Structures are given as C-alpha cells and as structure tokens.
Amino acid sequence: MNPELCELLDNGGIVSCHITDEYGNPINPLSHHSTLCEEISSEKREDVTFTIENGTQITLQNVTLRKSGYVVVQVSNGIDTCVSEPIPFCKIEHVLLCAPKGTDILCTITGFSCDATIHCMNGQFDSVDIALNFCQDIKAIYPITIQLTADFCQPRETFIPNACTYPIPPNSCENIDNTTILHPQQNQSRQQQTEDVCIQTEKVYDWVTSQTNISIRKTADQAPFICDVCSIGMFVPAVIVCEHIISGQVTCNGEPVANAPVTFSATSDAISFNPNPVFTDATGHFETVATVDEGTEDTEITITATTVANDEELSITLPTIIRCAEEPCLLLLFGPEIVNCSDVISGRVRCGNTFIPDVEVTLSANPAIVTFNPNPTFTGLNGNYFSGISVPPGTPLTDVEITASATVEGELLSETITVSVLCERDCELTISAPPLITCEGEITGTLLCDGLPVSGVEVAFNDFPNIGTFSPNPAITAADGTFSTTLTIPEGTPLLSTTIIATATVNGDTLESVVRVQVECPEEECPCKFRIGVEGGAAPASVNITVNNTPDTLSGTINVTAIQCFVAAPMCNPAVDNFNVAFGSGGDTINFILGRRIEIECEGNTFARVRGTARATGNVLPDGIYEVTITLTIGAMNMGLWTVDATDFHGNTFSTTFSSMINPMTFIGECEDTP
Structure with a gap:
C-alpha cells in the first residue's frame, strides 16, 4: 500500500x-x-x-x-x-x-x-x-481582587474612583497557601498623583x-x-563545448507528466537554450539544445530547469563548465618534453564541437633532424591523429620545433611545439604495419645494431589507446633481426586510430619504435546504452596523479557524466557518444572533455563502463589525448561507486575512486529498454 x-x-x-x-x-x-x-x-x-x-x-x-x-x-x-x-x-x-x-x-x-x-x-x-x-x-486558581497604592507617571484630570468588588474565595486547603486579600481603607486621604488601584489577578492554590x-x-x-510526489530530473554534462543537448523528465507519483512547460535559465548570459520553454512529450521527457557563445573561455555556471506539475513549482539546478573557442576550426598538437630516439606525437582537429575525420596532417621539423612515420598522417573518426617521431642515432640533446599543418574547410591551420630530442645509441628498432587493420593484422619489424641484425632479443608490444591484443607478445628476433606479431581487434570495435609501440632492450639500453594505424572490427556498435551522472554535479573525491613521473594526490570535488548510445525509446543510437570529467581542487583543475568511446559495456541496470579517448585541459596535467576509462556500479539507495582512470602516451596519469549518489536521470539498460 x-x-x-x-x-x-x-x-x-x-x-x-x-x-x-x-x-x-x-x-x-x-x-x-x-x-x-x-x-x-x-x-x-x-x-x-x-x-x-x-x-x-x-x-x-x-x-x-x-x-x-x-x-x-x-x-x-x-x-x-x-x-x-x-x-x-x-x-x-x-x-x-x-x-x-x-x-x-x-x-x-x-x-x-x-x-x-x-x-x-x-x-x-x-x-x-x-x-x-x-x-x-x-x-x-481562583480570580481575586487586590488593592495597591500607586503613583501615576503623569498627572491626569480624572482619577479612577475607589470602588472595588471582592469575590469570596473558596475555602483554602490547610497548610497549602497563606495568601491574603488586601481591602481598601475607607475614607483614606488622597495625596496628589497617588491613587489606590484595584487589580484583578489569580490566586494559585496549588501547582505541579x-x-x-x-x-x-x-x-x-x-x-x-x-x-504529492512530483519531480523533475535533468542530465547536464560535466563540460559543454559550444553545443550540447540537455535532457530530462517530469513525473508525478512515478507517472510521466505530458505537456508540462519546462523553462531553462543559467547563471551566465553566454549560454542560451532552444527551445525555451520546451514541453514534455507523452513519456514526460524533454530536450533542449544548449548553445555557448563563440569566444567563451572556461566558465563555471549552473543550469536550472523549472516547471509546474499538479500546481507545484519544481526546479533542479546542476553545475557545468562551458566553453567555445573563437576559432571556427582548431588544429591541436601534443608531444613529450624529451624524445629519446623515438616517441609519439598526437593531436586533434575540430571545428567548434565537431571532430573532423580524414584530414591530412603534414608534419615538419626545424632543424630537420627527425623523421615522422607516417607523414602525412590522417585524422581518425574522433579527429585524433598520431605519428611516430624517430631521432637518428648519435644525435646530442637538441631543441626541435615540430609543426603540424592541415587545410580544413579551405583554411590553412598550423600548430608548433618545441621538444628536446637525443639519441646516443647505435641500435635501431623499426616496425611496420598495414595502414588499416580489420579484425586482425600482422606487425613486422627489424632490430639492427651498427647496421647488423640482432637475434634472440625480446620485442614487447602495446598500443595507445589500448584496443587490441598481440600474439606473440613478446616476439623474439630471428637470425636476420626480423620479428613479427599479430594484432587482434575485438569484435564491435568502430573505426579508430591507434599507435603501436614496440620496445626492446639491447645492452641495457631501451629502444622504441612506433607506427600509427587505423583499426576496426565491425559488429554491433551498441551492445547496450546508458546515461550516467553524479547527483548535483559535484562529489568529494581524492585523485592520484602522475605528472612527468612525479606522483601527487589532490582533494576536491568531481563531476562525471557519460551518455552512450542512449535514446529515450526502445532502441540504441550509435551517434550518441560523449563523456566528460571535471575535477577541481582550490585553484587546480583537471578536465577530460570531448570524450569518444572505444568500447562500452553494461551489466543489468547497475553497472556501466566506457573506455575511450578524451582531451585533457586544466592547469595540472599536460594537455593532450588521454585514454580514459569510467566505471559506475550502483548499489543500495542509488549510491554509486565510481572509478575514473586516465593515461597518456607519456606516462602522465589520473586515477580516482569515490562514492556519490547518482543523478536521477541515470539509466543503464539494453537497447530494447525504455527509460
């Protein structure tokens, strides 16, 4: 009941x-x-x-x-x-x-x-x-009258006549009270400004x-x-870059409320909503498009949705970070501080909030003492691009300007960074791979020292972001210095870019070689769907970070949101693909924005995981592309156990585990489920 x-x-x-x-x-x-x-x-x-x-x-x-x-x-x-x-x-x-x-x-x-x-x-x-x-x-109690002689505060013309009536009290209880009643004296002379006053009061016979x-x-x-249980739920991402859909639902006593007007407002004029107001559909859901003014830098705001249901005004307020770069299109380039013989540089191309795939990016160096593989390179589905950088043996420590250039929508874009390079070894490790690997592909390479093959050396493999598995791993170089391994891509992997890294140790020196490829293994793009978020947009958390091999711990508040394949109907939409993380500790900020999935999984309606790539911003971690994994396990009372792990190619890391109530709009389910 x-x-x-x-x-x-x-x-x-x-x-x-x-x-x-x-x-x-x-x-x-x-x-x-x-x-x-x-x-x-x-x-x-x-x-x-x-x-x-x-x-x-x-x-x-x-x-x-x-x-x-x-x-x-x-x-x-x-x-x-x-x-x-x-x-x-x-x-x-x-x-x-x-x-x-x-x-x-x-x-x-x-x-x-x-x-x-x-x-x-x-x-x-x-x-x-x-x-x-x-x-x-x-x-x-019993009402009595007592007489007092009083002095008036101010003279007055008419005085109260001396006429008091005295009720006869009941017989008193023995040994309980000795109150007496004062009677006026007859014909008492009256002095100026003094009067006998009769006052009605109560005699207390007993009290307990x-x-x-x-x-x-x-x-x-x-x-x-x-x-009268009416509520409004809303899902707001941790970071809004230029434009994003804000969704929610209005219910009363668990039943959806249709045709309820929902009005949006924000603590900044740099964001607008269209439509505003919006009316809920038959399932109580509503959606509006939040647009951030171009030129807006990182700004912390709150968004409020207000409606009226059953004559009750309902509202919900959630925090977020908004930004929208002035440039219509951006070419980003990231690299390590020092390249020792070989390493990887990466970047991303986007226009506003849209990632641009298949863009040809040309790399150059000044002085031209390094080589890039591949060059040119091409952006993948998420606008990311990667290329290996090789330094000739015998190169002393030298500062090199690396420039990435591309033409996007008729506009020439370029970005330049400065890195230090060196390579004082005579050994060289090289690898090669097909530009596109579908489900399975062979990786080959050669290990030479002073131009001669080296046999019997273990060569280990990994990829960034981690997508597939290598077999064998490690491989052993043959008599001619060659080696090979097979990279297997899991079923259901969409078209993605990844960097393959081969590592070998010769005479105590570690050699690396990298190659950038695209991989895919089509199957079902959406094995499930979910929309998850932290209630109230902020939860206390401690994070462990590593920056340039130096560990540290920060305490502050965190907001995590992810929406994958989600649609408020019995289906999945592969185009829905976004996750964000926003962490703040005093004046320190760490954000992972514009997240795009590599894989997702769900278990029932209590567990969700997404792994993909996102760009790091803020003033703590080095900017760049990170592999990010977010998990949520929902327990009793809608309490969620969250984990966020992130790492870039250069060993910078971010890791946290925290507990927080989940956003009321959180949903985890199968593609045929309706939230």
Whole structure:
C-alpha cells in the first residue's frame, strides 16, 4: 500500500510530525489558547486525605485531565511530500492538587516533542509509530481582587474612583497557601498623583509540573497518506563545448507528466537554450539544445530547469563548465618534453564541437633532424591523429620545433611545439604495419645494431589507446633481426586510430619504435546504452596523479557524466557518444572533455563502463589525448561507486575512486529498454 511513501523514504525523505486540528491545520501546542489539556469535569473531583510527616492530615482533590487532539505525520525530501490524514489521540490522567470547589484548573503545555517511525515491508507502507511527549504546568486558581497604592507617571484630570468588588474565595486547603486579600481603607486621604488601584489577578492554590508520554501505532489502513510526489530530473554534462543537448523528465507519483512547460535559465548570459520553454512529450521527457557563445573561455555556471506539475513549482539546478573557442576550426598538437630516439606525437582537429575525420596532417621539423612515420598522417573518426617521431642515432640533446599543418574547410591551420630530442645509441628498432587493420593484422619489424641484425632479443608490444591484443607478445628476433606479431581487434570495435609501440632492450639500453594505424572490427556498435551522472554535479573525491613521473594526490570535488548510445525509446543510437570529467581542487583543475568511446559495456541496470579517448585541459596535467576509462556500479539507495582512470602516451596519469549518489536521470539498460 502506498509505494510512493516508501520510495520517498528510500530517496532521502525525512519524517516529521506536528499537532493539528481535525482538518490537518497546524496548531501551536504551546499557545495559551491551546485546548490540548483540559479538566473533564470539576464536579467529579474526589477528596483524598493524606497524613504528612508531622502527623497533620491534609485533604487534596483528585483532578481528572484529558489530553486530546490530532497529529499529522509528514515525509519530505524538500521537493516531494507525503502527508498523513489527521490521526486522533486521547489520554486520561489524574493529578492530586489542592483544588477546592470553585477553583479552576489551568493546564498549560510548556514543552512538546513528536517522533514518528514509518515501517515499510517489500516496498509497501505497513504501519506508523508515533511518540508524543508533553511537559505541562497544572494550576488550581481562583480570580481575586487586590488593592495597591500607586503613583501615576503623569498627572491626569480624572482619577479612577475607589470602588472595588471582592469575590469570596473558596475555602483554602490547610497548610497549602497563606495568601491574603488586601481591602481598601475607607475614607483614606488622597495625596496628589497617588491613587489606590484595584487589580484583578489569580490566586494559585496549588501547582505541579509533570510529563506525559503518548504512544500511537496505526496500520496503513488506519493512517492513510496523501502523496504529492512530483519531480523533475535533468542530465547536464560535466563540460559543454559550444553545443550540447540537455535532457530530462517530469513525473508525478512515478507517472510521466505530458505537456508540462519546462523553462531553462543559467547563471551566465553566454549560454542560451532552444527551445525555451520546451514541453514534455507523452513519456514526460524533454530536450533542449544548449548553445555557448563563440569566444567563451572556461566558465563555471549552473543550469536550472523549472516547471509546474499538479500546481507545484519544481526546479533542479546542476553545475557545468562551458566553453567555445573563437576559432571556427582548431588544429591541436601534443608531444613529450624529451624524445629519446623515438616517441609519439598526437593531436586533434575540430571545428567548434565537431571532430573532423580524414584530414591530412603534414608534419615538419626545424632543424630537420627527425623523421615522422607516417607523414602525412590522417585524422581518425574522433579527429585524433598520431605519428611516430624517430631521432637518428648519435644525435646530442637538441631543441626541435615540430609543426603540424592541415587545410580544413579551405583554411590553412598550423600548430608548433618545441621538444628536446637525443639519441646516443647505435641500435635501431623499426616496425611496420598495414595502414588499416580489420579484425586482425600482422606487425613486422627489424632490430639492427651498427647496421647488423640482432637475434634472440625480446620485442614487447602495446598500443595507445589500448584496443587490441598481440600474439606473440613478446616476439623474439630471428637470425636476420626480423620479428613479427599479430594484432587482434575485438569484435564491435568502430573505426579508430591507434599507435603501436614496440620496445626492446639491447645492452641495457631501451629502444622504441612506433607506427600509427587505423583499426576496426565491425559488429554491433551498441551492445547496450546508458546515461550516467553524479547527483548535483559535484562529489568529494581524492585523485592520484602522475605528472612527468612525479606522483601527487589532490582533494576536491568531481563531476562525471557519460551518455552512450542512449535514446529515450526502445532502441540504441550509435551517434550518441560523449563523456566528460571535471575535477577541481582550490585553484587546480583537471578536465577530460570531448570524450569518444572505444568500447562500452553494461551489466543489468547497475553497472556501466566506457573506455575511450578524451582531451585533457586544466592547469595540472599536460594537455593532450588521454585514454580514459569510467566505471559506475550502483548499489543500495542509488549510491554509486565510481572509478575514473586516465593515461597518456607519456606516462602522465589520473586515477580516482569515490562514492556519490547518482543523478536521477541515470539509466543503464539494453537497447530494447525504455527509460
């Protein structure tokens, strides 16, 4: 019964209770006008005789009091609320007081607390326990008149006449009170500005403080709850580059709300939304395109979506980082600080938020003492390009300017970086591979020292980003110095660029050789789909980093978002491919943006993983292309265990594991599932 109530409890709902009238309107139990505590009837007081310590007998009255009213239990998480119907309570209690006939009983509540516990079984509301605690003052009183001689603060023309009436008090309880009533003196002379004043007050015959506890247990049938659980969820990426789709859903009591107007706003004028407002569809979903003004540098903002459902205004606010470079097209180039004989340089070509594939990139060096393989190189599906750089043996430490050039949409783009190169060895390791490997391909090479072949040397292989497997690995050089291995690409791999690295050790010196290839092994592009994110757009996390072989640990907040093959319908869309990571620690920032997948996997609706490439930005890690892996395991109460691991070709790393509630828009499922 009432699963919405139990679902609200599981999603952070806080239980509270308060006193109300029979219609559920809150009342203040501490108010002097409260009728929560009253004497049932003064006519029913019975005399009770006691003998006190000195042997004197004293007679008190047994007063019957009634505590009664209504209590309402409420569960709320600040957005959604479930409220019980007014639950009646009543308790009869007795107290001994000096309360002779004619006195009134004044019962005042001076303290109050209420605690409630809701019990759910198998996700259904079963019962509620309520504990009421009253602290009360109980007095036996009688109205009297007393006379005081008073000085007036200011002269006045007309004085109050000396005419007081004196009610006859009831017989007092023995040894309980010695209050006397003052009577005016007749014909007392009046001095200037002084007057005998009659004051109505109360004589207190007896007084006691006590505590009353009332326990209430009601079944679900006896205490029905009315739930107004409406919510708006929204999915915002950690970083928005130029343009991105913002999506979400509006529901009430778990059911989608159609035709609800959703309005968007942001803390920066550099971002706009179209359409705005947008109306939810039949499934309660909504989408708008967020566009960042060209020329916007990294800016931390929040985005708010607001709607009205069941006459209740709902809103959600999430943080993100926006940017959009002024240049319509950019050619990026990254490389190591030092190239020892051989290494890899990489880059990316994009126009706005679009990655440009199949762009011919030409590499040159000044001085021209290094060679590139391949040259020219071509961008892959994600706009990435790679090339190996080789330094001739015997080269001393030398600074070299490396320039990458390409023509994109009729515009000549170029980027130049400076690296230091050296190679003081006489041995050379070379490898070659087909420019395109479909599912499986052979990698060959030669190891020469002083121009002569070297046999019996192990040659190890890896690729960046890591896509396939090599067999054998390592390979052993033959008598003529040659070696070979087979690279196998997993089924389901889309067309990607990767760099193959061969490593061998000769006479204590480590040799490397690299070649850049494209690989693919078509199968099902989308084995599953998911949309994952951190609730609130920020979670505390500690990250371990390595920069230029120096480890460090930073503490701060992190936001992780990924959307892969996701569509709000029973299908998958391979074109949906994005993940971002934003970490901040004081003034230090580490961002992985424009992430594109190599592979994804899901297990049920509680585990998702994406591995791919992304560009690192910020002021901590060196800029460049990193291989990034993000995993999410969802546990009880929608608590997620997240991991993020990233590394570039040069050994710079980023790693963290943290726990955080998941974004309400998170979904993991099969392609035929509907979120």
